[in-house]
Amino acid sequence: MQFDYLVFIGRFQPFHAGHLAVVRQALAQAAKLIIICGSARQARSPRNPFNVVEREQLIRAALTPDEQARVFVVGCSDRMYNDQQWVTEVQSLVDKVVAVDTASVEQRATGFRVGMIGCGQSKASYYLDLFPQWQRVEVPEVPGIQASSIRWALWDKAGAGFAECATQLPAPVFAWLDDFRKSEIYRQLEEEWRFVQAFRQSWALAPYPPTFVTVDTVVIHSGHILLIRRKNLPGKGLWALPGGFVDQNEPIRDAAIRELREETRLKVPAPVLAGSIRASRVFDHPRRSLRGRTITHAYLIELAPTAEGLPKVRGSDDADRAKWVPLYEFQRMEAELFEDHFYIVNWFLGQI
Secondary structure (H helix, E strand, O other): OOEEEEEEEEOOOOOOHHHHHHHHHHHOOEEEEEEEEOOOOOOOOOOOOOOHHHHHHHHHHOOOHHHHHOEEEEEOOOOOOOHHHHHHHHHHHHHHHHHHHOOOHHHHHHOOOEEEEEOOOOHHHHHHHHOOOOEEEEOOOOOOOOHHHHHHHHHHHHHOOHHHHHHHOOHHHHHHHHHHOOOHHHHHHHHHHHHHHHHHHOOOOOOOOOOEEEEEEEEEEOOEEEEEEEOOOOOOOOEEOOEEEOOOOOOHHHHHHHHHHHHHOOOOOHHHHHHOEEEEEEEOOOOOOOOOOEEEEEEEEEEOOOOOOOOOOOOOOOEEEEEEEEHHHHOOOHHHEOOOHHHHHHHHHOOO
8 A cells, every 4th residue: 555544635515426436546545544524513504514423424325344444534624714723623633543543653653654635626626735744646536526516406496306416426325315305404404595596596687796795793701702693594593793784875894883783782882892893804705605705894892891790682683692602612612603603703712
């Protein structure tokens, strides 16, 4: 074997025949394969419908028992606005797998032969350049298979055309997904997908693809963060930052304070909120929202502690609930947060 370990990174939403081809090429060159599932702790959405446990089940269902024994599957968070944090997590995951897999002192002294495998021509393979310490192995992409197209078939017209994807998926994966269409989770995700498609269609006649401008506020008070629970689609039931779309005739900062007060009924005067802004940043990842190109201006507001404690809040407008969450508890809520809000908060926390 040329390698002791090869690393294969992807979202595998879902695991398809193209992924399986890469896995088998990797196992032909390496004793072991470490598969890293991205978006591991994001909330379910039409773009990320399956959690890590489910994706590992699908991967292993497509492999023979011998192949399964040589494969490790681990999850990695998205670090949407910090590539170096993401690289660090990937490196740490690989190191932990190797440490658990072998106790050979002799092998550790001489080092392990680690490489990274991927389809170099794929637009999603930019990450291969981020790991120069691991030998790069490029394999051809299987033509005509895209996870996004499979997901489209899964949601479109309640999956009426999904049967046509059978040739693009390992048989056990196709069977699992076909059965998944009967679940309540599928019904909720399919409803959200229909909402998003209707939203996009409402802008179909615009002369150019629209770019939406929104605002979000990260309000910190005495080690707590203020969150709202979304009342409507998309992301119904998920926790989020107070925010929304900017009106045509208002400055962006004013929009942020207006949305904050409308959604939380926060009993702090607007001038005090404006005077408590400590930082701001534009978050503009092209895929941060399923609704389309959405650029948000986020503000960090730090409120001074008082003898009265945390100000009272209640959900209003587009929020069915508002609450103060201890920051240590927030760090365990990644899978409950809407879109990229978890990563926005952590970017600001790194600036405090």
